[in-house]
Every structure is written in C-alpha cells, then in structure tokens.
Amino acid sequence: MKYTAVATAPTEQKAGQKKRKKHGTLRFARDVVVVLVVAVILSIGVKTFLVRAFYIPSASMTNTLQMHDRILVNELIPKLSPLHHGDVVVFTDPGGWLPGEVKAPATEQNPMEWVLSAIGLTAPATSDNLVKRVIGLPGDTVSCCTAFGQVSVNGTPINEQQYIHLNNGAQDAYPRPFEVTVPEGSLWVLGDNRDNSGDSGYHYRANVPGSGFVPLRNVVGRAFVITWPSAHWAWLDDYPDVFAGADR
Template structure:
C-alpha cells in the first residue's frame, strides 16, 4: 500500500499538467516579445548612431549610382571618422538646393504605421527627399579651380584624373568654370554625372554660397545594397586625390 501511494504522488495530476502548459505558453510569448523589443531597440540604435538606408531618386551620381539604388550610410562620418576627399556623402539640403515639394501623406493609417516602423529600424527613409548625395571634392581650406587646358579640375594646384566622372560626350569635367576656396567647416561637393548635377557649382547664389556645412552631413555612403546584382562597395578613390592635401 505504501509503495502504491508513493508511486501515485510522483505522477503529476491533469490539473498540474494544464497549468504547466499554460505557463510554458506564457513564457514563450513573453520571451518572444522581449526578443522583438530588443531587436527593434537595437535596430533603432543602429539606425540612429551607426548605419542608415537611403534610396537614389535621381541620376546626378551616375554611373556610380543609378536611379532607385539603395545604399547604406555610415553615420560615424564625420563625427567620429573624419571626412576625406572623394567620399560620397549624404547631407541635408543647406538651403535652396532642392525644390520645395509638399509632404505626401500615407494612403491610410496602416500604410503610415508600416512606413513608421520601417523608418524606425532603418529600412525606409521618409525624409529621403530632404537629402542629397554628392562626392566630396574640396575640404576646408582647399582651393578648387576648373578647368585647366586638359579640361581637368585642380585641387590646391594638383590636377585630378577622375575615372568616376560621366561626361556625356564632353571633354571638360565641368561645363562651368569656377575658382573657389572652401571656408572652414564646409565642403565643396559635386555629382559624378557632371553635366546633370545641380551641385555646389550651381548653388553659389544660395545662402551657403554653394558650400555644404559639415554639420549637415548625415554620413558617408559605403555600399550599394539594392538591386542585388549591383551589390558593391563605394570607394573614395584616394589615388585621384593623392598630393592635394595642404601642407
């Protein structure tokens, strides 16, 4: 009899089994929710401080970047990592570079919520239309002049041989002649598609005289992520700018 009673006590009752299953289901939901929250928080922190996604709406950076390409931007530049000649940078409009367009509202609340979530984790850029992307040609203190007898641009007297430039059949790297000195805390930027880019050259009558305040720089584009067949890194061509640094 004693052995029979002890054996019965070692078997959980049906009620205990149901309670155990309920607790197991609750723990699973709880753990899953915690994982989702941590993932969203991590994505938000990455998007805010490290990496951000943008898409390319125009052909001003062809052939380096094509319309509708998606890129990742390193947000450690320039606050942690310094800018360099040749960097492809995303920056906020310094004023008057972009046409004023009304902000489009989502088709419905569900679409709006989806866009908000994607922007939170860095997979969408609702403010993409407030930003531009160009290549850094001049850093603070640089003297930039165009063009010499060979149609080249010079930085601090050093001619540039720019393999990334799209000329559309032209010989000179710019259809506009200019000579500027980059002021402190500013950049001179140009699109790779030199005859179809409203860059620093064409904004010299604006509030910043065509220069981009470094504080406006969101980061440096470093990789094309979409389409998949265009997945590649974006370099800054250090050999092009060899010797231009001011002594």
C-alpha cells in the first residue's frame, strides 16, 4: 500500500501541474484577447471623440501657425469644457467661407503623427475645416478699432501684439471697422494674420443676420499643439493676460 501511495503521488502531482498550466495558459490567452479588444475600443473612442489632427493649408494664422503645419485638436472642447477668449479653434464652414474643398496633401505622416496614430490617439490629418482665434464669446460686444487701432471686447481694448501679424505700416488691428454683439450659441473669430484671413470680420455684413458668426455647433475642437514640422513644435496659448479685462 505504501509503495502504491508513493508511486501514484508524483503521477497525480504531474497531472495537476499540467492541468494548472493549461488553465493558466487559457487564462493568459483570454486576458490578452480582452486587453486587445479593450485597447481597440478605447483607441477608436479616443480617435473618434477626443483628438484629431489637422493640416494648415493657408497663411491666415501666421505667425502662430505656418502653412503646412500639423496641429492636434482636443474635441472635448467645447462639448465638455467651455471655450475661452484667445483659444485657437477648428470649425466646419459656417457657409461660404471655404473657396472650395481643401484636403491635406497625400504625404507620409510625420514621426509624431505616426506614433500617435499607431496607439489610436489621432485620426488622419484633414484640412477641410477652418482655424481661427476666438475673440468674442456669446453675449460679447466686439468692435474695432479704437483711436490706438485696437480691438475692444466688452469695452476693453485688448493688446494683441503677442500674436497678431500686420502688414508693414498697418496701424489698426483689423483692416476694416466693425461693431457686433455675438449672439447666443455663436463665436466671433479672427485670424492672427489680420490682413490675409477670411474670418468673422471679413464675412460680416451689416444688416445681414448671422453673417460673420460661427455657430458653436460647428466647432470641432480647440487646437492645443503644433506637432510638425519639429522646428515649429509648440503649445498653443490662449493669452489670458490679453483678455483679462474683457471677461464678463
């Protein structure tokens, strides 16, 4: 009996080890599948709802953004978080702002885009949208220009020298005068390259309701970083000091 017990114990132990090993392998395989499925779902969710890449096809935001720059856009703003004065936003055409369909050139992704795309953090770069800076929020009164050539927001002149680009000799922060009150659910946006931007001021027509304003529902998100070329890499600032006195 002792011999039988001693002889069968190693056999039973080996069988148990094989069973546990098989069970452990199955659990590992299951965990890997679960992780991969969750990763795919999250990457699709992030790519669809959080971050997108955009290509800059024009000089309307010089010197902040140069032609052919690539930027990343946070799509949670303004869906879950409000916009602020000075934010750089990407939005769909409110109607007649784009001269024609524009697409990003069919070039290879830059290294940063490739990495972010591989882990699901960006969608392919597009340029069939517009990029401008938020100057007026819903309810704001925006006008130009003061005796010193400045734009005013809610009666407060703002010093935009940190980001605007004016042609040599230009005295005013915008090439044509305007005074508007931004409707609820809309924005007033201007390009940093004030003499070469098809923005709110350019499209505004007195006595034409809705002209020049961008509906909030058209906003894709807030641009927050330049990803390419590497020499232009930078976080995009909203310059809160510029608009400190303009907030209502």
